[in-house]
Every structure is written in C-alpha cells, then in structure tokens.
Amino acid sequence: MSEPDPLAVTCVDPDGRLDPVVAALRGADDVVVTTVETVADVPATADCCVLLHAPATASLPAVDAFAQLDALTDARPDVPVAIYGHDIGSMATTTRAFTHRVVESGADVAMTMTADRPELVVRRVEQAAGRETHFQSxxxxxxxxxxxxxxxxxxxxxxxxxxxxxxxxxxxxxxxxxxxxxxxxxxxxxxxxxxxxxxxxxxxxxxxxxxxxxxxxxxxxxxxxxxxxxxxxxxxxxxxxxxxxxxxxxxVTDEKRQEHMVRAVHEASRDLVRAGDRTEIGEVTVAIAEDIPALPRVQVALVDADSGDLRPVDPDDGGQIYDQYAGWYDRAFDRGETLFVTAGGADATAEWTAVDEPAAALIPVGDHGVFGVTTGEGTVDEFTLDLADILAANVEAALDRAERERELERQNERLEEFASIVSHDLRNPLTVADAYAELARDDPQPEHFDKIDDALDRMAQLTEELLTLAKKGQAVGETTPVQLEAAVDEARNSVDADRLAVRTVDLGTVEADDSRLVELLENLLRNAVEHGATGTRTPAGDAVEHGDDGGDAVTVTVGMLPDGEGFYVADDGPGIAESEREKVFEMGYTDSEDGTGYGLYIVKTIAEAHGWSVAVTESDAGGARFEVSDVAGH
Incomplete structure (x- = not known):
C-alpha cells in the first residue's frame, strides 16, 4: 500500500495574523503549506483551506471568515475548511458562540486554541481535511x-x-x-x-x-x-x-473509615472533659489512642510545676516515646509549633510536604506541654496527623479547664481565708473599740479614747494588709529586668528610717514585677524593724528589751545568693527559733501583740507568684535571714 500524498493546506492570510498557524503547519511532517491573501487565490490543488476570522484592531481592519467562506464555497465547494478565530475572546461563552456559528456556516472545524500548541493546530487541520483516523474502532x-x-x-x-x-x-x-x-x-x-x-x-x-x-x-x-x-x-x-x-x-472505604475514626476521636475526647487532673488527662489520652488504629502510640509530656521541665504524665506507658524523642519534645515546646522527626533524626517545621516520611510528630498543647504521636514501625501520614491535631486540641482544652478549676479552687480557699480573717481578726479590735466606747460614755477618761484609737489603728492596719493580699498577693504583672539596688532603696523609703539601717552587697539585676518586688522587700524590712528593734523575740522565743525608747535601730543587709539565682535579706535582730521557721509564713501567724501575721505571708505569695522559693534561716549576726531563690537574673 502506497504512502498518501502530503496534505496540501492553503492559509488565506490577508494581514499576517495566521502566521502562528502557518508556522505550526510547516513544522509538521507530510504537510505542505501555501499562503494567499484572498480566497480567489486558493489553488486547485488545496486539500484544505484555513480562513482567518478576527476583530478590528488599532492598526488592522476586521476579517470576516464567514464572508470568505461563502465566496470559497461558490468556487470550491469540495474543499474542507477550518476557521481560525484570532482574539475572539477566551471565555467559554464566546468560544461556544463562535463554534456554533462555524458549524452553522458549513465549515468543518473551528479553531480557537492558542497557536503555541502546534500539535493541536496540526491535528485540527488534519481533522478538517479528513486525514485524521482514530487508532481504535x-x-x-x-x-x-x-x-x-x-x-x-x-x-x-x-x-x-x-x-x-x-x-x-x-x-x-x-x-x-x-x-x-x-x-x-x-x-x-x-x-x-x-x-x-x-x-x-x-x-x-x-x-x-x-x-x-x-x-x-x-x-x-x-x-x-x-x-x-x-x-x-x-x-x-x-x-x-x-x-x-x-x-x-x-x-470510598478509606474515606468512610477516616470519617469513623474522626468521629471516634471526638466521642472519645468526651472522656477528657471528665478527667480530673493533669495526670488523669494524660492517661485518658493514651487510652483513647489505643482504641484508634491510626493513633497506636501517643504520649503527653507536661511542664512540671516544680522544675519547669517536661515530664511524661502516663507512667503505664513507660515513657517510651518521650525517652526516644525527649530532646525534640523540648524543642517543639520551646518553638511553640509542631515538630516532625524523621527516622534519621532530622526535623522540620515548614509545610507538611517538606518532611520526608516522619517517624513522629510532636504537637505543643499551649503552655502545658507537648503531645507526641508515632506509629511505631511505620511513618506518620497526613490523616494520622489530622487525628493527632484533633486529639491534641481536645487535650489542650481539657488542660485549660483543669487549670481553671484548680485556680477556682485556690480562689475559693482564699475567699474562705479572708472570710475567717474578717470574722475573727477584725472582730477582736472592733469588740475592743465597742467596749471602750461604752465606757467612755459613762466615764470619758483619756485612756478609754486611747484604747479606741489603738483598736481603730489595728483595724486600719488589718484592712490595708487584707487589701494587699486580695489585690496583689497572688497577682504578678509583666516581668522585666529590675535593678535590685533600686528596688531596695524604694522599699526602704516606706519604712521608719530612724529604726532601720540598710546595707547592700553587690546587688545585681533580677527578672521581676517591679512593684511586687518592692512590696516583698517592704514587708521583709518592716518585719525586721517590728521584730528586731522591739526585742520581741529571741532564738528561744523570750522577749528582750532594747532600750528605754522602745528599741534600738536594726541593721538589715541585702545581698545576692552564692549561686547568683536569688538574694537574701538578713537582720541583726534576735532571730527566729528553728521550730518556728516554717510557721512564720502562715497566714495570721505572729508572735507580736501588734503584728497582723500577714507580712511574711504576703512575702511568700509574691515570691510564689513569680515562681520563686522563700525560706528563713539564721543570719551571721544571729538574726533572721530570708533567702529568695530560683530567681532569674541578668
């Protein structure tokens, strides 16, 4: 069987706008291209004719392919025709209208595709000429x-x-x-x-x-x-x-199974709502994952309240995941973003596609800790990560709730403490004032009014310290680097300077709420004056007088702890008996008739609100030495 003759195509191109079509056809095998300006010039040898249809431009007039087609049909009705629409619009509605018009005109093919796809142009022209055959029936x-x-x-x-x-x-x-x-x-x-x-x-x-x-x-x-x-x-x-x-x-089996697993995570997460504390939340999380095939192994590590380090909270699991990825747990928590760990130990925090088959995903749960997931032998896929994100979000919500409940419990305890103070401590001076007021009505002696004044002063002092506890004792605002020397100077200005001498030793900078730190120091200095200068206590607890004028001045030394992570406030007063040192920080505890028992309690609450620890021991001079430790410095 002989090879067919080359396809002879004539392009009627009056202004060059068919050049891309001409170039595409000339690049094809077995196609011979001729260009003419009018349909009258179409040769008798043409196997197919390509006509241009184009709108007018700033430099070129419109070209009407349909008028040309009428003329060509009269002269050569047997010639197949393809009409190329140049810049007629790319919207589907425009193309559809043009194509319909081409079909109605009797032309064989309408071409509106871009001419930089030459293979498409060639195939459409071959289609118009009847030269294209499907390779299959x-x-x-x-x-x-x-x-x-x-x-x-x-x-x-x-x-x-x-x-x-x-x-x-x-x-x-x-x-x-x-x-x-x-x-x-x-x-x-x-x-x-x-x-x-x-x-x-x-x-x-x-x-x-x-x-x-x-x-x-x-x-x-x-x-x-x-x-x-x-x-x-x-x-x-x-x-x-x-x-x-x-x-x-x-x-759609995979989609339905995933849908069921997502529903199972949501339903199982209801157990987290009933979990009582952080440990139970971690254990419930592990139990939930054990029932979900896509989450065979998870482990939650939470911030330890004492050390500030992450610790796994589900001991039954043996800490296997945390032990394997402990460093990455810490890094994910510090960064505050999900960390993917590959089998080789590399990590990434970019888009999921940047991670090649991660062996584990570590997802921070707010400021509580990190939720870790691994599939053991396999890798963590996108669906497993989606489930892990859902469960981690529920874990974070459960931890937030547990923390709010703990805070509410603490507030309730404080309310009960305040109620006890109001009902007891304030009632005593009120009773005294009422009794002497009754006596003064019958016998207005000066000493009766003095007693009333003392009782009112006592009530004012109690009220002031109660307000301190209620508004400031537990609350710490934004912390900043604070010069300890400046804080000591400010605190000293609020204490009776005639009975207080303050020495400072190479004080540095600490990270603290400035006003709360000054308040803590004020209470320590005032405690030294009230107990050291009045001679109300000795290591044995017996009263000692310090002069006829009501007491000598007390010297207080403020310096840094040897490890640099804290400071001390030491006085040269009578000190505190070792058996009493734990009690002095309790609310309402005092060994002075004039004391309220709230000063050192305020010191403790301010310290704890900063995350510090406070303890009392004996100073070099035999007095009291208060040490505030776990303080971040600069």
Whole structure:
C-alpha cells in the first residue's frame, strides 16, 4: 500500500495574523503549506483551506471568515475548511458562540486554541481535511475505557444481568470481565442486598431519572466492610424505551473509615472533659489512642510545676516515646509549633510536604506541654496527623479547664481565708473599740479614747494588709529586668528610717514585677524593724528589751545568693527559733501583740507568684535571714 500524498493546506492570510498557524503547519511532517491573501487565490490543488476570522484592531481592519467562506464555497465547494478565530475572546461563552456559528456556516472545524500548541493546530487541520483516523474502532475504544478506568463501571439489561463491566468491577468479585457477563447481583451478593438493588434499578428504569451519590455498605468476599459511592441511570433503545441501566461505583472505604475514626476521636475526647487532673488527662489520652488504629502510640509530656521541665504524665506507658524523642519534645515546646522527626533524626517545621516520611510528630498543647504521636514501625501520614491535631486540641482544652478549676479552687480557699480573717481578726479590735466606747460614755477618761484609737489603728492596719493580699498577693504583672539596688532603696523609703539601717552587697539585676518586688522587700524590712528593734523575740522565743525608747535601730543587709539565682535579706535582730521557721509564713501567724501575721505571708505569695522559693534561716549576726531563690537574673 502506497504512502498518501502530503496534505496540501492553503492559509488565506490577508494581514499576517495566521502566521502562528502557518508556522505550526510547516513544522509538521507530510504537510505542505501555501499562503494567499484572498480566497480567489486558493489553488486547485488545496486539500484544505484555513480562513482567518478576527476583530478590528488599532492598526488592522476586521476579517470576516464567514464572508470568505461563502465566496470559497461558490468556487470550491469540495474543499474542507477550518476557521481560525484570532482574539475572539477566551471565555467559554464566546468560544461556544463562535463554534456554533462555524458549524452553522458549513465549515468543518473551528479553531480557537492558542497557536503555541502546534500539535493541536496540526491535528485540527488534519481533522478538517479528513486525514485524521482514530487508532481504535468504537468497540475498541469502549474496551479501552472499561479496561483502564480506575472505578467500577457497569451496564445491565432490564432484568439486572451484567452486559459489560469495567475490569475493576469484575475484580471486585474475583472474575474476568467476560466471566461476569450474564451474571446478576443474586450470584454475587447476599440475597437481601441483591433484592434491594434489583428493586432500586427497576425504579430507576420506571422513573427514567438517574440516581446520584448513593453511599452503599457491603461486606466483600474476604469479609471486609466496604463502602461505595454509586450513581445509576436508565438506558434506552432507539424508541426511547428503558432497556437497562448504566452505573458507576467509586470505592470510598478509606474515606468512610477516616470519617469513623474522626468521629471516634471526638466521642472519645468526651472522656477528657471528665478527667480530673493533669495526670488523669494524660492517661485518658493514651487510652483513647489505643482504641484508634491510626493513633497506636501517643504520649503527653507536661511542664512540671516544680522544675519547669517536661515530664511524661502516663507512667503505664513507660515513657517510651518521650525517652526516644525527649530532646525534640523540648524543642517543639520551646518553638511553640509542631515538630516532625524523621527516622534519621532530622526535623522540620515548614509545610507538611517538606518532611520526608516522619517517624513522629510532636504537637505543643499551649503552655502545658507537648503531645507526641508515632506509629511505631511505620511513618506518620497526613490523616494520622489530622487525628493527632484533633486529639491534641481536645487535650489542650481539657488542660485549660483543669487549670481553671484548680485556680477556682485556690480562689475559693482564699475567699474562705479572708472570710475567717474578717470574722475573727477584725472582730477582736472592733469588740475592743465597742467596749471602750461604752465606757467612755459613762466615764470619758483619756485612756478609754486611747484604747479606741489603738483598736481603730489595728483595724486600719488589718484592712490595708487584707487589701494587699486580695489585690496583689497572688497577682504578678509583666516581668522585666529590675535593678535590685533600686528596688531596695524604694522599699526602704516606706519604712521608719530612724529604726532601720540598710546595707547592700553587690546587688545585681533580677527578672521581676517591679512593684511586687518592692512590696516583698517592704514587708521583709518592716518585719525586721517590728521584730528586731522591739526585742520581741529571741532564738528561744523570750522577749528582750532594747532600750528605754522602745528599741534600738536594726541593721538589715541585702545581698545576692552564692549561686547568683536569688538574694537574701538578713537582720541583726534576735532571730527566729528553728521550730518556728516554717510557721512564720502562715497566714495570721505572729508572735507580736501588734503584728497582723500577714507580712511574711504576703512575702511568700509574691515570691510564689513569680515562681520563686522563700525560706528563713539564721543570719551571721544571729538574726533572721530570708533567702529568695530560683530567681532569674541578668
């Protein structure tokens, strides 16, 4: 069989706007291109003609391909025609209108694609000339579709027999395509399900309407639960009578399983709402993950209140995940963002695609700690990460709730303490004032009024310190670097300077709430004056007088602790008996008739609010030495 002659194409191009088409055709094998300016110049040897249709521009007039087509049809009605629309618009509506007009005109092909795709231009011209042939017949094309399509496709007759199916459909039942032909759902599925499907397909044919997006569940031949998203439509003969159905089914088993697992995480997370404390929350989290296949191993590490370090809170797990990735737990917490760890130990915090098969994902849970997940032998995929994010968010919410509840409990305890103080400590001076006021009515002696004044002063002092506790004792604002020397000077100015001498020794800078630090120092200096200069205590607890004028001055020394992580305030007074040193920080404890018992309690609460520790021991001079430790310095 001889080779066909080259395709002779004539392009009618009056102004050069067909140049891209000409260039594309000249680059093809077996195509000979001729250009002319008018249809009158089209040679008799042309196998196909390309006409230009273009709107007017600033420099070029409009070109009407349809007028040219009329002239060409009169002269050469046998020549196939392709019309190239140049800059007619790229919107689908514009292209559709142009194509419809081309078809109505009798031309063979409308071309609106970009001319920088030469292979498309050549194939469209070949199509117009009748030179393009499909490499498969229609039956072959159908077979190709059914063999290659990745979802189930099937055709049934009016009684439910398979007429043809895709290879995927046949493989679902462990058949070849030709083996499935003629069978029905009754041979392939449980009887009840087959009955339902038959009735459904009969309804579709009777109604003449398709059924779309129906999710069906079934158990496959291996006993596994499966889900498919099915669409079915009636098919008709030439007379319009229904003769069966066509359908498709897409396996959505993975999506349904993921949906069920997400629901399981949400439902299981309800247990976190009932968890009482941090440890229980961690243990419940591990228990939840054990029931979810995509989360076989998780471990929560939370910040230890004493050390500030991360600690695993689920001892039953043995700390295996935390022990393996402890350093990455710390880094994820410090960065405040999810950290992926690969099997080789590299990490990334960029987009998910930047991580190559991570072995673990470490997700911060607010300022509480880190939620870690690993699948053991496998890698953490995107779905596992999605589940982990959901569970981690629920863990964070549970920890926030537990913290709020603990804070509420502490506030309730403080309210009870205040109620006790108001009902007891304030009642005593009030009773005294009331009693002497009654005496003064009958016998207005000066000493009666002095007692009333003393009682009122006592009440004012109690009220001031109660307000301090209520408003400031536990609250610490923003911390900044504070010069300790300046804070000591400010505190000393609020204490009776005649009875106090303050020495400082190489003081540095500490991270603190400036006003709260000054308040802490004020209470320590005032404590030294009230107890050291008045001679109200000795190491043995016996009173000692310090002069006829009510007491000598006391000297207080403020310096840094040897490790540099704190400071001390030491006086040269009588000191505090070792047996009393733990009690002095209790609310209301005092060994002085004039004391309220709240000064050192305020010191303790301010220190703890900063995360510091405070203790009392004996100074070098035999007095009291208060040491404030765990203080961040600069």
């Amino acid at each position: 229609d039956p072959d094309l159908l077979d190709s579709l059914l063999d290659s399509f990745p979802h189930q496709l099937f055709v049934k007759d009016d009684v439910g027999r398979f007429v043809d199916t895709s290879a995927v459909t046949a493989s679902e039942y462990d058949f070849d395509r030709d083996e499935l032909v003629g069978l029905t759902d009754y041979e392939l599925l449980p009887h009840d399900l087959a009955e339902d499907l038959y009735a459904e397909e009969q309804r579709i044919m009777a109604a003449g309407e398709p059924m779309l997006h129906k999710v069906e569940h079934y158990v496959d031949i291996e006993g596994r639960s499966r889900w498919v998203n099915t669409a079915k439509a009636p098919r008709f003969d030439a007379d319009g009578d229904p003769i069966g159905i066509v359908g498709s089914a897409r396996d």
